[in-house]
Amino acid sequence: MLLIDWIVLSGTLIFIVLYGSWRTSGSKNVTDYIKGGSEAKWWTVGLSVMATQASAITFLSTPGQAFHSGMGFVQFYFGLPIAMVVICLVFIPIYHKLKVFTAYEYLETRFDLKTRSLAAILFLIQRGLATGITIFAPSIILSAVLGWDLNTLNIIIGVLVIIYTVTGGTRAVSVTQKQQLTVIFTGMFIAFFLIISYLPDGITFTKALEIAGDSGKMNILDFSFDLENRYTFWSGIIGGSFLALSYFGTDQSQVQRYLSGKSVKEMQLGLVFNGLLKVPMQFFILLVGVMVFVFYQFNDTPLNFNPSGKESVLKSEFSKEYKELELQHKQIEESKKELLLSNFIDTEAVQTLNDNDKILREKAKKIITKANSSVETNDKDYVFIHFILNYLPKGLIGLLLAVILSAAMSSTASELNALASTTAMDLYKRNLKVPKNDEHFVKVSKWFTLMWGIIAITIACIANLFDNLIQLVNIIGSIFYGNVLGIFLLAFFVKFVKSNAVFVAAIITQIIVIIGWNYDWMPYLWLNLFGSMLVMGIAILIQTFSNKNEIKKALE
Structure with missing residues (x-):
């Protein structure tokens, strides 16, 4: 990297941090700090939701996934628009009516405190682990290709995010995500068009697609029912729908993004916007990876990209x-x-x-x-960064590295913000015996943000690279999301089930799902459906037997 790359990289990141801190400092009440004052327009909600999901892993791993396996991974996102519609019609009106700060507050109104606390704790475990991975992902790649110290990178990314997230809370996250998405999309489009321009004379975009197709990279749809195949149309529509319902409907890192909306309509429009744009966005990122594959048909590649x-x-x-x-x-x-x-x-x-x-x-x-x-011998996560460092013009290398780090900061900020909010509102405030004012809870939320930031950096420093990073994050989510979604579905639709039945069923389900994942009972996407159906089934059975026993006792 030359001086110009360092200037572009550091200038972009410093601007985002300072701009976010400047625009959003001085939050004095909890509504402003945690829900951004509930003033966000639909486009801010939509971009914030999208930026939260689009971590550095998306822009490092997804092109590498396409390079090795083709476009089939896009099927993973087919269920997302379906989930957006369900959340708009069911989840958002309930959350808005109850004026909740977190998704888990609703569970106490429907069940009891212990069910709310259990769901919050399950969220904190899975999201805490995933946040560490969102820091670790770009760090380990950049460390390997640039020779930077891994732990130093983890700390730099974590500290940059902590600064503006602690300062401005939810509003800081939303404000900076607009800038980060601008950097991200600018960098990815430039990379795409440069790849096309680098192809030999006579190899047009259409010809490149033909070459990719002849190599099996353009097989988008797989309608088979083979459970050994992770990514099929059916796993995307069914398993992907349940994963998206869980993630966008019950994961506080996403719920908090649209709770900042000015009204129900703004929240719904924001999610619909995300649902319409997310699949094309992932398609485009995968296509970038396929074009990198075509590019490397005419240029030298290492035997292993790591x-x-x-x-x-x-x-x-x-x-x-x-x-x-x-x-x-x-x-x-x-x-x-x-x-x-x-x-x-x-x-x-x-x-x-x-x-x-x-x-x-x-x-x-x-x-x-x-x-x-x-x-690590699995080199999917190193393919795109290898292209960036070896073939992009000077200056653009700094921009693409800024894309990766901006994405890491964007998703990490949302997750720290949600972890702190859940800890402050669902665990700390709810169990506090002495009433406190808003200023106290703002300070507490900031301290919890700092605490989770340190935990995330620590997890990043002790993590080990796993098969493919984008899969790892989704696997972590799938282990927990189905169970939590099932709890919410019971709360929404199965009114006769009471709190004790749900609480016991959720604990049993989580144990079974972890065992099932450990013994590889099914592809991880199906764990979302399995967990949801299992907790609902067990809870209904427990409640049914409980009701029968109560009737029997009454008759005696």
Whole structure:
């Protein structure tokens, strides 16, 4: 990186932090600090909801996912518009009518304090872990490719977010997310058009899509019922709908975004806006990854995109073996270039070369593991950053790194804000014996924001890279979300079920879901449906038997 890249990167991040702090300092009451004064317009709500979900993991992992597996991952988001409609019609009117600060307040009005506290604690556990990952994701990638110290990066990202989130609360998050999304979309569109312009003469965008299709990267829809396949149309529509219902309807990091809306209509329009734009946005990010794949059909690629892997092997006794694989990989790349630049492309020959290259990459992973078992061999998260650092013009490298860090700051700020609000309102305030004024709870919320920021940084510093980061966050959510969603669905629609039945059912369900995930009973997306149905079924059974016993006792 040159000086111009450092200026662009640091200038962008410092501006966002200072602007957010300046615009939103001085919140004196809880409504202003936690709900942003309930003055947000629909576009602010929609952008804030979108920015909260679009973490750095989205812009690091999703292109890498498409590079390796193609466009099929977009099916994961097919259920999101359905969930937006349900939340607009059911969740938002109830939350607004009760004037809640958090989603879990409603559970006390419907059930009791212990059910509210349990749901809040489940949220704090899963979101606390996920927040650490949203910091850790960009840190470990940037650390590997730039040589920066991993823990130092974790601390820098965490501290920057803490500064303006503590200062301005929800309003600071909403204000800065507009700037961050501007940086993010500007950077991604520039990267996309540069990739197209870098393709060889005669390789138009249409031709690039054909090359991607011939390599199996444009297979968007999979209507199979194979449970071994994580991403199908059915898992997206059904499992994805339940995940989105849980996330947007019961996760305080999202609920808090639209509770800041000026009215029910503004909240609903904001969520509809997000529902309409989210799938095309993810499609575009995946398409960027597919175009990176096409670009690398004509340009050299490393055998493994994680630079730490090659570095470890070359220092080990397996260096010669790895270099032989690199030579074979180079020969395959040259053969592919010749085929793809010819007048008639032999699709089967190209696919055979791609399959052979996959075999080489798997062999390389095994050698890297033998050389150093602590090095992450799954390199999906390193593909896009490799392109940024090696092929983008100077200055734009700083902008794209700012995209990644802005996304990390945006989602992390929302999550810290929600963690602090839930801790302050659902646990601290609700169990406080002596009444306190608004200024006290604003101060307490700020201290809880700082506390969760430190916890998130700590989790980031001790985390280990997992298969693919975007999958890890969704797996963490799927383990908890189904259970929490089931509690809310019982509260909304099954009026005869009482608090004790729900509380016991939720604990049993959470244990079973964790066991099911551990033993890989089903793809993680289906855990959302499984958890929801399980807690509802158990609660209804417990309540039914309880009612029968009460009737029996009354007759005696």
